[in-house]
Amino acid sequence: MADERARYFRRLGRLRRSARRWSVTAGGLGGAAAILTPYAGLGLPDAAWAGAAGGSVVLALWRWLDLRALAARPAPPELTPAEAAARSRARILATVERLPAGPGLLAEARRQRARFALRGSTAAGPWVRLDRAALTLAGMASRLSGPAEPVVQEAAEADHSLRDLAYRVASVERALRLAPADGRTELAGAHRELVAQLENGVAAYEALVVAAAGYLAEESRPGGAHPAATRLTEATDLLHGVAAALAEFRAVGDPTRTSATAYGPR
Template sequence: MAETREQRLRRLGRLRRAFRRWVVLGAGLTGAAAVLTPYAGIGLPDAAWAAGAGVSVALAVFRWRDYHALAAEPLPPERPQVGAGEAVRQAMRAALTANPLARAAVDEVGRRAERRKYGGTAAAAPMARLGTAVRTLDDVRAGTRSEYVDEALAEAADGERALRDLAHRLLTVEKASRFAGPDAAPTLAAAKQTLSGQLADGVSTYERLAAATAAAAASGAGTDTGAQYRLTEAADRMAAFAAGLAELREPAS
């Protein structure tokens, strides 16, 4: 599947953030080695500090080269303008954002529909947790945001789509298990266990991203480096999870 413009921009953002993290880590390890070595000479711990510093600097250089190589490629074209139906949906979302009571009513309808869809299945509890985390990010979207928060929200949207697709696959396996013969039952049981584990792990990852995003939005990710680091780390973890699910869906060549 061709990469979209938004996906390319997010890849660039992740490479830029990875470069910054390795630079900070490499600088810290180099400083520690420089301070500790004169006191005790070159020992095994000092060699470990120095080796860690060298690896961090090398990885920072690699990420910087990757970033520049990707940035040199032309961006994919922008998506075409939305049609009338999408424009109506966007207008409805904007109206709901401006009217908390209407949004609460729509959210309640959505929660009831989701409970009916997943009720009594292995996906019920994880999807309820996902709904709570999604509502947390909806509140963040309605406030003032920074570049880092916007990137995290984009990763969260991809992650939510991947998790809902995963929950749908789990639901399909559970339904098939009800009328499967004895030959297919062990395979379906193993698939259910695998999908349930993936869904639980993915929702936990999404919850960490939601918490980091809300904290960064509240403190200001542009000024709080600790919140910024936690936010970018959580966004990268969510992106890796969604990318892993996408790879699993790709047919083998």
Template sequence: MASERAKHLKRLRRLHRSARGWSVRAGLLTGATAILVPYSGLGLPDAFWAAGAGGSIAIAIWRWMDLRAFRALPVPPEPDPALVGAQAREKLVGIVAKLPAGRTAIAEFGRQRESFKLRGLTVAEPWRRLDRASAMLAGLVGRLGPHAEAAVLDATVAEQSLRDLAQRTASVERAMSLGPAGDSLRPAHASLAAQLEQGVSAYEQFVTAAAGCVAEDSATIGNLADATAFLKGVAEAMSDLRSTPRASTA
């Protein structure tokens, strides 16, 4: 998408080319009229030459006036490179999202980007395991049947809570590297890391149970009850997280 500055300069060049082109036409027609009229006398064809020359002169004058008026307008400033980059990314994402596998590719790219940000931190491994379990669950959703919709929805909410917990844990771990003052954050970090490990393990157990339902090719009440029990473990872990005072992670 062209910026306002680029559009302004493009129109300025277009007006300049137009004014110069009509000036050349007016000069050619005027010269032809000045030569042909005295040479063959004034006739009907010469009237057309003269009219064309006069009209070209008038249009050329108008074009130069338009160019002069447009040049007097302020040129828009250079666009912010960050804003231009963001707009380009949004446009690219919109194009890719329209492709058959575009949304899947965008989601995968987002996961890879977040994994890269967590590289070198203790939460990187739980995050990788959560990504893998989430991808497995996404492949099982269409085969679990309508009876598992509520359980899958709860699992989705639990996954987002786990990702939020991972980001909180990563923020605390980064703050721990600020010197001696960061040592006071070690107990809070250890508590958050333990909760994250417990939650990811419970989520993996839920996905394993869901895979077992698919493997047996039936949606029996017993299988769904087992999957729901695993999911309750995830929900309980998230409840413990919400009850933890935020002051302990500051």
């Protein structure tokens, strides 16, 4: 999103320059009409001068009125450095997303940033496994149809929940390093429970991905030869038959080969 304050002052400057320009134009055309009209009397050229002068005066007046109305409005508040940086980052991300490979690059950058944030935590290993399984499922998602179609939505919700759980594990682990000795036992028990939940959840997600792959394998296995291979074999036989027919036709139309066949040794 563009900076509203900068856009406000840019528009104010454009209106001020336009009002001054039309004021100068109206003054010049009005003075020329006032000086030239008495010398030649009223005619078609004088009407043109007067019309141009009048139009310039009206446009200059409109520009000054617009400038006055805009200047009466309070300017948008100035952004803090954090807000300006956030808006600049949002503009850059929007530009990258419009590129053909932009969404994939942004997704990979987010994954790498999250992996770096969890580096050194017990949640880092399950996170990497979850990333690998999620990428595998994403490659199969477009072909999971019919009874397997709701699985994609369920997997997306599970992925979001497990990633949130991984962040909680990392947060509790950081707090565990700062906890005093008397309160560390209870927090360590909660941390172990969260890690166990994360490990079980990632294992269940991996099992889901394996089951989805098995479903695709069974769905695309018709039994026997693949239909594409059958069609290719039929097309190959057809071309062989056409080639043999053309060879026989050429042999019949060749008089040398015909005479050799007719009067050859018996």
